[in-house]
Amino acid sequence: MELSFPKKPFRTHGGAAVPHRKHTAQIESVVMPAPAEVAIPMQMHVGAPCTPLVKPGDLVTVGQKIGDSKAFVSAPIHASVSGKVKAVKKIQLSSGGYGDAVIIESDGKMEPCPDLKAPEVTDLKSFLQAVHDSGLVGLGGAGFPTHVKLNVPEGKTVDTLIINVAECEPYLTADNREALEDSANVLDGVFTVKKMLKLSRAIIAVEKNKPQVIEKLNGLLAADSRNSDHSVGVLPLKATYPQGAEKVLIKACTDRTVPMGKLPADAGCIVMNVTSVATLAAYLKTGMPLVKKRLTVDGGAVKDPKNVIVPIGTYIRDIMNFVGMKTEPAKLLIGGPMMGMAAPTFDAPVQKQNNGLLFLSEEESHIPEPSACIRCGRCVQGCPMHLMPTRLEEYVKARDVEALQKFDVMDCMECGTCAYNCPAGRPLVQAIRLGKGLVKAGGAKK
Numbered sequence: 001m002e003l004s005f006p007k008k009p010f011r012t013h014g015g016a017a018v019p020h021r022k023h024t025a026q027i028e029s030v031v032m033p034a035p036a037e038v039a040i041p042m043q044m045h046v047g048a049p050c051t052p053l054v055k056p057g058d059l060v061t062v063g064q065k066i067g068d069s070k071a072f073v074s075a076p077i078h079a080s081v082s083g084k085v086k087a088v089k090k091i092q093l094s095s096g097g098y099g100d101a102v103i104i105e106s107d108g109k110m111e112p113c114p115d116l117k118a119p120e121v122t123d124l125k126s127f128l129q130a131v132h133d134s135g136l137v138g139l140g141g142a143g144f145p146t147h148v149k150l151n152v153p154e155g156k157t158v159d160t161l162i163i164n165v166a167e168c169e170p171y172l173t174a175d176n177r178e179a180l181e182d183s184a185n186v187l188d189g190v191f192t193v194k195k196m197l198k199l200s201r202a203i204i205a206v207e208k209n210k211p212q213v214i215e216k217l218n219g220l221l222a223a224d225s226r227n228s229d230h231s232v233g234v235l236p237l238k239a240t241y242p243q244g245a246e247k248v249l250i251k252a253c254t255d256r257t258v259p260m261g262k263l264p265a266d267a268g269c270i271v272m273n274v275t276s277v278a279t280l281a282a283y284l285k286t287g288m289p290l291v292k293k294r295l296t297v298d299g300g301a302v303k304d305p306k307n308v309i310v311p312i313g314t315y316i317r318d319i320m321n322f323v324g325m326k327t328e329p330a331k332l333l334i335g336g337p338m339m340g341m342a343a344p345t346f347d348a349p350v351q352k353q354n355n356g357l358l359f360l361s362e363e364e365s366h367i368p369e370p371s372a373c374i375r376c377g378r379c380v381q382g383c384p385m386h387l388m389p390t391r392l393e394e395y396v397k398a399r400d401v402e403a404l405q406k407f408d409v410m411d412c413m414e415c416g417t418c419a420y421n422c423p424a425g426r427p428l429v430q431a432i433r434l435g436k437g438l439v440k441a442g443g444a445k446k
Ligand code: SF4
Pocket: 382, 383, 384, 385, 386, 387, 388, 389, 411, 412, 413, 414, 415, 416, 417, 418, 419, 428, 429, 432
């Protein structure tokens, strides 16, 4: 069935009017020179960790595969600098946990791997193999292997590709800059995925607070002969949080609802982050896998906020030195202030799925003491998933796993809207995370 392109976004539920603070939206990204050393974790994705393929003393080049796994849900890992493997050891990651990593001493030359070449893509099978080999994972933060996402399960019909350029988190502008600075690859990636998966349309969803992106992509699409049927287009969205959350985005773009506990494919959609689709297009042209990442570096402690393109595995401390701090940061958030996670160390490396480093000042990182719930209902009204956060918090306190399941705690996407809207400052997301842990420990219902 032919699908029309939506004339305007559909209504979504809940959300919060967060301040945008996109200080770096107009600033050209800066490429950081090769650091002296990188630490490349063997798990930067959802699924099975990779096994290191190199040992201390080995010489490596940029794009050379250094980690892989036979598991379907995994993604290979590649050297991001050229140089010598110094060690293969456990290191602390920005999550606070520990994991195996390949430590490479850079020779400063950034020499590309001589074996790299554009993959031969002739059909869906070879396309999915190429996506796998690129090492691509969801770059919006999820880290889900892209070849798994694009492998539509038998029995499901997907007709719509949605490209996520909403970037609704305050501060973050890495996707905004990707869409502006790498627009040709964005569109090449969109047309390739749409063609290979035989999709009817592709909707590039951009929040209205990124007018340059909307204008640029619209201009390119108008002149693109591949779009004579107008099946690829830009859909400007209301700038509200969490517009970029997968299920919210699907509703806004298609008026379809992903059923509780189900995936976008169950609503006939595939959602790809804009940086993911551009990285895929670049890989298909050059064979250079995912080895670098653009990050928004911002926050009250940063001297000159900007987007920085760094080799994956660069230590956060090296980025701090490169960008410059005006004061010692009181807190580091990996990601935005709504969904980002506090990192316990500056000595962890950048991973594939990271898109922002927020170095907060003392003042910004102060969290007021929560007071008692006043039953105002704002957390319920604002929840895009129609959950009842205040009740979930109570069930967590009571360790009532049955009630947590009944009230769909596992469907919480941890967007933080409820906590942001709460006048009592209740730590609702932390409670819900605990609740999910209780359900998992007790065996989640189907
Ligand atoms: S309950 Fe979960 S999904 Fe709903 S607003 Fe809170 S964090 Fe977001």
